[in-house]
Amino acid sequence: MLSVVPGAAANPDQPVRNGGSLVIDELVREGARRMLAEALQAEVDDYIARFAADRDERGRRLVVRNGSHQPREVLTSSGAVEVVAPRVNDRRVDPGTGQRVRFCSAILPPWCRKTPKITEVLPLLYLHGLSSGDFVPALGEFLGSTAGLSAPVITKLTETWKAEQRAFAARDLSEVDYVYLWADGIHVNIRLEEHKLCLLVMIGVRADGRKELIALADGYRESTESWADLLRDAARRGMRAPVLAVGDGALGFWGALREVFPQAREQRCWFHKIGNVLGALPRSAHPGAKKALAEIWNAEDKRHALDAVRAFEATYGAKFGKAVTKITDDAEVLLAFYDFPAEHWIHLRTTNPIESTFATVRHRTKITRGPGSRAAGLAMAFKLIQAAQDRWRAVNAPHLVALVRAGALFVNGKLVERPDDHHQPEAA
Numbered sequence: 001m002l003s004v005v006p007g008a009a010a011n012p013d014q015p016v017r018n019g020g021s022l023v024i025d026e027l028v029r030e031g032a033r034r035m036l037a038e039a040l041q042a043e044v045d046d047y048i049a050r051f052a053a054d055r056d057e058r059g060r061r062l063v064v065r066n067g068s069h070q071p072r073e074v075l076t077s078s079g080a081v082e083v084v085a086p087r088v089n090d091r092r093v094d095p096g097t098g099q100r101v102r103f104c105s106a107i108l109p110p111w112c113r114k115t116p117k118i119t120e121v122l123p124l125l126y127l128h129g130l131s132s133g134d135f136v137p138a139l140g141e142f143l144g145s146t147a148g149l150s151a152p153v154i155t156k157l158t159e160t161w162k163a164e165q166r167a168f169a170a171r172d173l174s175e176v177d178y179v180y181l182w183a184d185g186i187h188v189n190i191r192l193e194e195h196k197l198c199l200l201v202m203i204g205v206r207a208d209g210r211k212e213l214i215a216l217a218d219g220y221r222e223s224t225e226s227w228a229d230l231l232r233d234a235a236r237r238g239m240r241a242p243v244l245a246v247g248d249g250a251l252g253f254w255g256a257l258r259e260v261f262p263q264a265r266e267q268r269c270w271f272h273k274i275g276n277v278l279g280a281l282p283r284s285a286h287p288g289a290k291k292a293l294a295e296i297w298n299a300e301d302k303r304h305a306l307d308a309v310r311a312f313e314a315t316y317g318a319k320f321g322k323a324v325t326k327i328t329d330d331a332e333v334l335l336a337f338y339d340f341p342a343e344h345w346i347h348l349r350t351t352n353p354i355e356s357t358f359a360t361v362r363h364r365t366k367i368t369r370g371p372g373s374r375a376a377g378l379a380m381a382f383k384l385i386q387a388a389q390d391r392w393r394a395v396n397a398p399h400l401v402a403l404v405r406a407g408a409l410f411v412n413g414k415l416v417e418r419p420d421d422h423h424q425p426e427a428a
Helices: 023-050 116-127 132-143 151-169 224-236 251-260 270-279 283-297 302-316 321-328 342-348 352-368 374-389 399-405 419-427
Strands: 063-068 072-076 079-083 086-090 178-188 197-206 211-219 244-247 265-268
Touching: 023 063, 023 079, 023 086, 151 211, 151 374, 178 211, 178 251, 178 342, 178 352, 178 374, 178 399, 197 224, 197 352, 197 374, 211 224, 211 374, 224 251, 244 251, 265 270, 270 283, 270 321, 283 302, 283 321, 302 321, 342 399, 352 374
Parallel strands: 178 244, 244 265
Antiparallel strands: 063 086, 072 079, 178 197, 197 211
16 A cells, blocks of 8 residues: 655645655556556466466476566656566467467566557657657656667667558559549758758548548659659559649649549649749739739639639739739649539648648758658658548548549539539530
């Protein structure tokens, strides 16, 4: 039974310390140690009781207690806990292999030095900006021990991530249908190399509305050939052509898409386009231009959007022709989203699923001045996206995604129940 004897504290508002440690921390660790010891003892008692009838030719039990293992520290979310695990002498022989049967605790395996929660949090802290050299000082005080926190332990994680990324890049895509596709190139510094790492990223929307990473590869400056290699590889692994692809104005991706998946429709990213237009305008014109551009991409239907394009051209065409042509030349692919469900417009106008996800990657590489190699950068980005993917929400009205794949007609965001009746008045 745990007991606490309160002593006189200089300041009653301050928690009591004992040898530099908070008493409450010691209580938590002691409670965790005792509960773990009782659980391990109960596990061993149950194991021995299950095989109490197994005896040798002399009538002696084959499964008995055999003292205790050497004490060892286990890092838990409550801090470092010293554990003394009971030992079992199991003299039974497996008839299939002829090997001695060995007891292995399901609660505390022999190799365990950190609980699963700690094992999960270490790579996440590394990915989110804590450098490998900072783990010992940063977490040693917090957990009460530095066991299992050395820089080499953390660095070994990248080798595992590289293997996982290679397996991901080779997986079969024939069983998954991606209806929408976002594509973008993300540039990341490489600490030990002169050139930046260009990550080619594709995120898709499945037929059930869920978002999912499709592919992640190391490209060369978002060239057409780099994108084509990635798309060809996805096609070889069974990927179907998406109905709509969303990306910025980089010519490399669109050239590759037209070669590999010519039937896919194109939607330019409004976030990138607005940045390009404002870059061609003086700063004094930005407030008015932003409002005029919002009238285009936020219009209630395609007709009003085209009217807003003409209004933008009339307002800025005489003085800033270069800025206006960035809109008028790409009007068709900037407004393609109007031919899809209105509930999906917010998702299809930009490449935000990629941009928001890679904000974490940029933060991580800024902290560490970039990964040490291209392979490490690719593996790091893969794990960050994989962690972020668990928090991605499905697109609005996910049930409409399957209709898009089936070829249903949407006009200004609304489903046309009888397409023939809709087109007949136009023909007349």
